[in-house]
Amino acid sequence: MKKILIIMHNYAEIPTLIRKNLDDLGYENVDFIFYAEEKFRYKNMAQKVKNLYRKTILKDKSYKDQLRKEFIKRTLLEKAERLPHYDVILMLNTDFFSDEFIRIIKTKTKKLVGNHWDGLSRTPAIYSKIKFFDAFYVFDKSDVDEKNKIYFLTNFFFNFNESQKEEIIKQDVFYLGTYVEERFNVLKNISKVFTLKNISQKIILFTWDKREAEGEITFTNQFLSYEENMSHVKSSKALLDLKLKEHNGLSFRFFEALKYHKKLITDNAYVKDYDFYKKENIFIIGEDSEEELKSFVESPYQEIPAEIKNKYSFENWFKTLIS
Structure with missing residues (x-):
């Protein structure tokens, strides 16, 4: 079995879920490196004293952030130098890692593979890093450039x-997302439509700022666990998805809906290009008639053939990356 290293940011329980799925599939030879894994330590007493002076006298709190970034970079480079050789190294969240780190990592493997879960234009720093990879995968078809080894x-x-x-159905529609100003007006408008059509909803937005609920939209500054999130998914008839203007890729909600046999309401019309699209299961805002929204939510889910559904499993995703 191949010896594999996964390098990524440790957030939103994703690494734990990846480990769990790899264990379930019988992968035993997989190591991990996480961005910002070690607790910050001052390099010496001079740094500590200088930070205290800048924070208390100059009211400058940015110096410690600068030191923290330097500490992360230094510890990652030290780790990279000590690594053994791997058959495949898979890097996610590539924009977090320095060119110097990636350059060292490339010497530790036969095959360096990147995977990006966002539109490339949202993280332009990533463009200069793609040249280091033997293959780089993106989820937005418009970012594909196979001549430069960028694949879909x-x-x-x-x-x-x-x-x-089996979860008891508690609401018609569920949405969990991060507060993004450009999406918020769209979200408020669709929430009002749900209310007018007597479609029950549970909408939760994460934001660090303390905010009062607006209509049916509630805010939280606490991360929901994966289990909590999936419990809401399972107890809903449909999921809501709102795209960002910078990319047309399909979010994880499409595949959660596919897994749990849930309807989906979305403003991402590009979903029609995918083989699992069925008009009976996916309502496209701005194209499908609002008059049909209530009946869409209440009508039965149309099953997708297993051979199509399984193409979008973690198992198939991982095999593609390491093959």
Whole structure:
């Protein structure tokens, strides 16, 4: 079995879920490196004293952030130098890692593979890093450039074994997202439509700022666990998805809906280009008639053939990256 290293940012429980799915599939020879894994330490007493002076006398809190970034970069470079050789190194969240780090990593493997879960234009620093990779995968078809080894690969659903307990349906539509100003007016408008049509909804937005609820939209500054999020997904008839203007890739919600047999309401019309698209299951805002929204939510989900559905599993995603 191949010896594999995964390098990524440690956030939103994703590494834990990846480990769980790899264990479930029988992958035993996979190591991880995480961005900002070690607790910050001052390099010497002079740094500590200088930070205290700048913070208390100059009211400058940015110096410690600068030191923290330097510490992360230094510890990552030290780790990279000590690494053994791997058959494949897979790097996610590539924009977090320095060119110097990636250059060293490339010497530690036969094949260096990148995967980006966002539009390239949202993280322009990534463009200069793609040249280091033997293959680089993106989820937006418009970012594909096979001449420069940039290939298309969608997001996925986790397919590890889990409880088959049936959830009681508590609401018609569920949406969990991060507060993004450009999407907020769209979200408020669709929420009003749900209310007018007696479509029950649970909408939660994450933001660091303390905000009061607006209509049916509630705010939180606490991260929901994966289990909490999936519990809301399972107890809903449909999921809501709103795209960002910078890319046309399909978010993880499309694949959560596919896994759990849920309807989807979205403003991303590019979903019609995918083989799992069925008009009975996916309502496109701005194209499909609002008059049909209530009946869309209440009508039965149309099953997708297993051979299509399984193409979007974690298992298939991972095999594609390491092949």
